[in-house]
Amino acid sequence: xKVRGFTASAAAAGIRKQGRLDLGLIYSQIPAVTAGVFTTxxxxxxxxVIDMERLKRGMAQAILVNSGCANACSGEKGRxxxxxxxxxxxxxxxxxxxxxxxxxxxVIGEPLxxxxxxxxxxxxxxxxxxxxxxxxxxxxxxxxTRPKMVERSADIGGVTVNxxxxxxxxxxxxxxxxxxxxxxxxxARIAFPELHxxxxxxxxxxxxxxxxxxxxxTNDTVLVMANGLxxxxxxxxxxxxxxxxxxxxxxxxxxxxxxxxxxxxEGATKFITIRVSGAKEAGDAQxxxxxxANSNLVKTAFFGEDANWGRILAAMGRSGVHFDPEKxxxxxxxxxxxxxxxxxxxxxxxxxSQALREKEITVDITLSDGNARxxxxxxxxxxxxxxxxxxYRS
Amino acid sequence: xKVRGFTASAAAAGIRKQGRLDLGLIYSQIPAVTAGVFTTxxxxxxxxVIDMERLKRGMAQAILVNSGCANACSGEKGRxxxxxxxxxxxxxxxxxxxxxxxxxxxVIGEPLxxxxxxxxxxxxxxxxxxxxxxxxxxxxxxxxTRPKMVERSADIGGVTVNxxxxxxxxxxxxxxxxxxxxxxxxxARIAFPELHxxxxxxxxxxxxxxxxxxxxxTNDTVLVMANGLxxxxxxxxxxxxxxxxxxxxxxxxxxxxxxxxxxxxEGATKFITIRVSGAKEAGDAQxxxxxxANSNLVKTAFFGEDANWGRILAAMGRSGVHFDPEKxxxxxxxxxxxxxxxxxxxxxxxxxSQALREKEITVDITLSDGNARxxxxxxxxxxxxxxxxxxYRS
Numbered sequence: 001x002k003v004r005g006f007t008a009s010a011a012a013a014g015i016r017k018q019g020r021l022d023l024g025l026i027y028s029q030i031p032a033v034t035a036g037v038f039t040t041x042x043x044x045x046x047x048x049v050i051d052m053e054r055l056k057r058g059m060a061q062a063i064l065v066n067s068g069c070a071n072a073c074s075g076e077k078g079r080x081x082x083x084x085x086x087x088x089x090x091x092x093x094x095x096x097x098x099x100x101x102x103x104x105x106x107v108i109g110e111p112l113x114x115x116x117x118x119x120x121x122x123x124x125x126x127x128x129x130x131x132x133x134x135x136x137x138x139x140x141x142x143x144x145t146r147p148k149m150v151e152r153s154a155d156i157g158g159v160t161v162n163x164x165x166x167x168x169x170x171x172x173x174x175x176x177x178x179x180x181x182x183x184x185x186x187x188a189r190i191a192f193p194e195l196h197x198x199x200x201x202x203x204x205x206x207x208x209x210x211x212x213x214x215x216x217x218t219n220d221t222v223l224v225m226a227n228g229l230x231x232x233x234x235x236x237x238x239x240x241x242x243x244x245x246x247x248x249x250x251x252x253x254x255x256x257x258x259x260x261x262x263x264x265x266e267g268a269t270k271f272i273t274i275r276v277s278g279a280k281e282a283g284d285a286q287x288x289x290x291x292x293a294n295s296n297l298v299k300t301a302f303f304g305e306d307a308n309w310g311r312i313l314a315a316m317g318r319s320g321v322h323f324d325p326e327k328x329x330x331x332x333x334x335x336x337x338x339x340x341x342x343x344x345x346x347x348x349x350x351x352x353s354q355a356l357r358e359k360e361i362t363v364d365i366t367l368s369d370g371n372a373r374x375x376x377x378x379x380x381x382x383x384x385x386x387x388x389x390x391x392y393r394s
Numbered sequence: 395x396k397v398r399g400f401t402a403s404a405a406a407a408g409i410r411k412q413g414r415l416d417l418g419l420i421y422s423q424i425p426a427v428t429a430g431v432f433t434t435x436x437x438x439x440x441x442x443v444i445d446m447e448r449l450k451r452g453m454a455q456a457i458l459v460n461s462g463c464a465n466a467c468s469g470e471k472g473r474x475x476x477x478x479x480x481x482x483x484x485x486x487x488x489x490x491x492x493x494x495x496x497x498x499x500x501v502i503g504e505p506l507x508x509x510x511x512x513x514x515x516x517x518x519x520x521x522x523x524x525x526x527x528x529x530x531x532x533x534x535x536x537x538x539t540r541p542k543m544v545e546r547s548a549d550i551g552g553v554t555v556n557x558x559x560x561x562x563x564x565x566x567x568x569x570x571x572x573x574x575x576x577x578x579x580x581x582a583r584i585a586f587p588e589l590h591x592x593x594x595x596x597x598x599x600x601x602x603x604x605x606x607x608x609x610x611x612t613n614d615t616v617l618v619m620a621n622g623l624x625x626x627x628x629x630x631x632x633x634x635x636x637x638x639x640x641x642x643x644x645x646x647x648x649x650x651x652x653x654x655x656x657x658x659x660e661g662a663t664k665f666i667t668i669r670v671s672g673a674k675e676a677g678d679a680q681x682x683x684x685x686x687a688n689s690n691l692v693k694t695a696f697f698g699e700d701a702n703w704g705r706i707l708a709a710m711g712r713s714g715v716h717f718d719p720e721k722x723x724x725x726x727x728x729x730x731x732x733x734x735x736x737x738x739x740x741x742x743x744x745x746x747s748q749a750l751r752e753k754e755i756t757v758d759i760t761l762s763d764g765n766a767r768x769x770x771x772x773x774x775x776x777x778x779x780x781x782x783x784x785x786y787r788s
Contacts, residue, residue: 310502
């Protein structure tokens, strides 16, 4: 499956280390309607500041992405370096500079090595191909153990529109924004307000529902480029069925990418869904699920395959959500371990321990205060998380 | 040094495991003015609920404390068991039940084993001695690697008043309340309002400034008992110098205990002070210092002895405090690694890496927004933290 008009390529530019793919380029043959969401961290890396300025016009034609250097906390030099790399790409592609979006990930505190970009650029542009998106997913990786790519299509008014999504991200993942790099290209024809709305609502339902370690990066970026080459009927009305179809397809791409990130969380051995039901309001359910999902004690218990529901109740109790502890049920993969706030007894713990040997675990927390329900996706907290982060310079 | 009228003892009651001290008793020969602060967690263990009821009269004569079982999330059975153990102690001491304060730590989700208390009680009461406080500190330990005890004295109107403090706590330590068990006995003569004020303000400046893992326990309790046997001039006026002297002595006991807890944090290899200066308001400085102190990425970097200031800036940026990233200085043990938001350059990183080999590290974060300054105390995040919490059932 291809997305009409989009090509990609990657190169081993030697930005931080030699001999591994670390530079990627995504290109649309015509300017694409483009929307973005960026980190909520006050400390924003140089490329994000530039991207946000450029996206005011809602248009882009290329994304230049590198690993090895985040170009964050790098001051004027960092900004100049980001602009210089964008200019190199624009010149090589023969497009205006302000149609190039920039994304960087890696070590904080150093500006980009522009010379490395300059050496790699001719080859990078020459290699552009509709079949090379997977190599860009690889070039984006830092502590990721595998590249993350999703393809999807949808029918808009009898026309098949295509989506291709890429993501990276394994640490500094916190449920307060996109929290990684995610790029989606589509040949759908859609107006900017609808694209922006579909992206922000989709991110809110997907990337904003995952957490690995509660840290929000300085470089989180999600971009979606829609070049319209599918020539589907215009999607320009948020109340129309076309928009809903588009939004659902985009959200499903974002969700798959988000879940891939959690499953590849630093040191993760388990994929965990924390589901809170019976809450008074959705905000309550979400806050409680997040507090549980971010608890180091809960996460280490899952690593230890310990049906330690006491830590879950303790985390719920400090979430700031009001509830009746004596009307709480908790189940692990369908095995009820807590009934009305007390140990379920019998062989429940033994069966729960068995259930926790699974790779995918759903924790069902049921309150008695209403009908709201929310899910947060996370992973366990392992010895390898500490090893990775004690050794890796991010 | 002794505290007039106070005795203590400990026993191996076999509450969860055989052959280790797990039950402690602290006794005052006359009823003592007593103040307490308790967890802010909505889920409160049975003994805390009873203690809070009993402390409405501001008086107690004994503290019965056990490890091995937190008696939290244990329902009516847990409450009945707590009351039963208190009644056993009251009967053996021949004092009213409502003068017994109860404290439990250990596994969540099971009621106390009352029979174990019953068997141990005669011996526990018979062994009461002014010299046995250290054994109570030992009986309170769970994942603590060492008992925590502090002695101090102060001069109030020409009379020496004495303080003795005990604490336990190594995990589930979060800067939102006392967050462990802490008991202070003193022979000072002080009125309840002054004692309560000295305790709450002291806890706020000490225990509420530490964090190990960001989790708040269901059982956190700090109690101070003042039996007045020193017969110092009454401390009953918050504006008087006597009160200030008392408050400073109590706070210094609380601080020493709090710092001992951090130094003995689960898996800790470093004692870390996060100091934020130059903030607009104290609340800002505290919030930023806490966010940095709770960041897993910052804490694993310290474990790795990595001068990774980028993670500190990233944590500052998501703290919710407004600041100018380009006017931030950061120093590790006096070695400036960030100047005006940028890498200090030269041999700063090499010298900082050297500094991080120390056991005690102070991180100085300087903003340019005002004169407020706050400190938070924490520890690093090691492989052993994960091992302890994947294996230990809390």
